[in-house]
């Protein structure tokens with residue numbers, strides 16, 4: 001059942017952006033209607049008005065503007081409590097916070113295409129893939145260990161929570177964009193399989209840009 005906000009929310013997004021995908025997953029799970037504005041060029045003036053960093057995602061909800069996926073997710077969670085993104089159990093909740101923090105602070109920024117392209121220019125194009133793979137693997141080693149005693153069907157049990165919204169797009173990047181060897185990460189692969197069986201995850205992770213875009217491009 002979709003619940004409408006007083007006005008339809010707008011999300012500045014990119015189909016391939018893992019940060020946007022986290023928020024789109026939350027919007028879907030919470031059954032919220034939103035207009036998805038796919039940004040196609042770096043420096044999009046409409047996006048810059050909302051988020052001077054020029055990054056997606058950015059949410060506009062009436063007169064409220066929120067940038068950065070973590071802030072957006074917390075905003076949505078308070079305003080629309082249906083399908084809670086955090087478990088009641090404090091330990092499981094703390095695991096969700098850790099997963100979100102590891103992915104958003106110690107993995108995603110280091111494999112963001114802008115940085116990877118910059119490494120290519122500064123060091124060598126041959127270093128782009130190893131750079132991204134190294135940082136993804138380092139984070140995945142920690143996540144695999146962290147979740148060993150907490151995972152059920154999903155990251156922290158048998159319900160989908162915040163950790164899953166961070167993991168699914170990051171694992172997709174690892175597999176499909178950076179060809180990371182996942183042999184050492186059987187649990188993450190198992191979770192990825194579980195995500196692939198959930199309709200919202202299928203739809204959002206399969207979404208591809210409809211028009212040419214210079215945004216989020218590995219040169």
Ligand SMILES: N[C@@H](CCC(=O)N[C@@H](CS)C(=O)NCC(=O)O)C(=O)O
Pocket residue numbers: 017018019020042054055056057067068069070104109112113114115215216
């Ligand atoms: N901490 C921010 C990071 C945002 C971010 O890095 N977004 C990427 C897409 S996942 C982006 O906009 N990249 C374009 C660029 O680097 O110029 C968040 O979680 O929203």
